[in-house]
Amino acid sequence: MNSLRVLSGRVARSLVKHAAMALPKERGDWAQAMINELDYLPPDLSGVSWALGCIYAAYSERTRTMIRSFESLPRWVLALEMLVCFVPLTLLFASVILTGLHGGFTLPVCLLYCSGAVLGPLGLLAALRSIFSKSGAMSRVAMAGLCLLTAWNLAAYSAQILTFGQSHWSDWWREIVIIAVLPALAVIHLVFINTHRRGSLIAA
Amino acid sequence: MDRNRRSSAHTLALFAVLTKRPQTWQYGYQLSQLTGLKSGTLYPILMRLCDRGLLESKWQPSPQRGRPQRHMYRLTDAGAVFARNESRRNSAERTQIEPAGRYA
Numbered sequence: 001m002n003s004l005r006v007l008s009g010r011v012a013r014s015l016v017k018h019a020a021m022a023l024p025k026e027r028g029d030w031a032q033a034m035i036n037e038l039d040y041l042p043p044d045l046s047g048v049s050w051a052l053g054c055i056y057a058a059y060s061e062r063t064r065t066m067i068r069s070f071e072s073l074p075r076w077v078l079a080l081e082m083l084v085c086f087v088p089l090t091l092l093f094a095s096v097i098l099t100g101l102h103g104g105f106t107l108p109v110c111l112l113y114c115s116g117a118v119l120g121p122l123g124l125l126a127a128l129r130s131i132f133s134k135s136g137a138m139s140r141v142a143m144a145g146l147c148l149l150t151a152w153n154l155a156a157y158s159a160q161i162l163t164f165g166q167s168h169w170s171d172w173w174r175e176i177v178i179i180a181v182l183p184a185l186a187v188i189h190l191v192f193i194n195t196h197r198r199g200s201l202i203a204a
Numbered sequence: 205m206d207r208n209r210r211s212s213a214h215t216l217a218l219f220a221v222l223t224k225r226p227q228t229w230q231y232g233y234q235l236s237q238l239t240g241l242k243s244g245t246l247y248p249i250l251m252r253l254c255d256r257g258l259l260e261s262k263w264q265p266s267p268q269r270g271r272p273q274r275h276m277y278r279l280t281d282a283g284a285v286f287a288r289n290e291s292r293r294n295s296a297e298r299t300q301i302e303p304a305g306r307y308a
Contacts, residue, residue, distance in 0.1 A: 029261070030251060033275030034243070037232045040274065050233070053243030060248055 005043045012038055012047035019054035024065045031058075067196060075131050078193075082127035085186030088178040089120030089153075116156040119149040119183050127190055138194040150187045154180050211290045214245050215253075219287035222259075222279045229264065229276035250277060258283030 016038050020031035034054040041047045096117055100110035126146060130138045157180045161172060211219070221238045222230070230238075236246050253259035260280050263273045279287060 027251065029275070030247065033232060033261075034247065036272035036274055039272055040231070040233055050236075050243045053245070054247065056244030057247035060244075061251065 008045050008048050009043055012041075012051040015048065015051035016054050019051065019058040022055065022058035022062050024062060027061060030061075034058075067192075078131050079128065081189070082124060082131065082186055085182040086120050086124035086127065089117055089183050090124055091120070092179060093117035093120045112156060116149075116153040117179075119146070119153045119187075122146070122149065123183055123187060123190075127186065130190060130194060138190070143191050143194060146187050147191065150184050154184060210293070212249075214239075214241055215249050216291060216294055217241065218246070218249055218253075219279075219291060222277075223284060223287050223291070226279050226284050229262065229278050231264075231274045231276050235277065253283065258286050 016034050020035055023031045034057075038047055038050065041050055093114065096105070096110060096113040099105055100107075100114070105113065123146060126138060126142055157176065161176070217239045218235065218241065221235060232243070232246065232250070235241070235250075236243060239246070241249075250259060250261075254261055254277075258280060259277055260283075261275055261277050264276045265273045
């Protein structure tokens, strides 16, 4: 029983120290408050519960700080990020269209590729409009549409890899990053920014 | 921007405890016990309230030797006014909703 108390005390201390490390630097006082408070808790599992709560609080605080820094990114940085993420897929979309027009693909294959790659130009347009337009945040419908297209792009590209197969990881990891991962990250970031922008517009 | 939003039920519970003894400094674990809030809910609220100048905090050395100092909290004057207004607004909204709910 006594050893259990000692063990739970040690676990709680380690957890609360982790929470203190996870808190942003400007919350140093709060980190110390969490650590010190542990000394006054009864020597049982309530200390562990307290420490787990502190970790949750620290992570939420860290996330809020990240949100604030994301929101304060300059427009040109955001635009650059969106260009890097969406331009390769836009070029792929254009090349699929051109190849299709020259009879390089059958119509169903061309449509399938286009349905996934269309995320490139649409995402780029939506992103640039959202970054530079003064009209406000992107609509929920637009955000939902982008998310669906991203999911479809990921699914279609994964299906293509699974169907046709690739000989080696090194042959296709660049493609999956450029075609699927980067646009997906950009969409997540766009939705994230616009959700917070909508929140502030509603609250204002 | 957050100032126009309603206070959450957790914040109102904390206000209820803090306004009972507005001049008394209270520590985190005590507030957690009195409100029933876990530390994961309590600390973010305390931080927000401090940021907004509604709550003040101070370090108090422990009377027992060898124990660390504690972080204590109490409402500022502005915080006390805000807490009272929020509680009033909340109870007014409740009374508006309750009759409709009763006969629905």
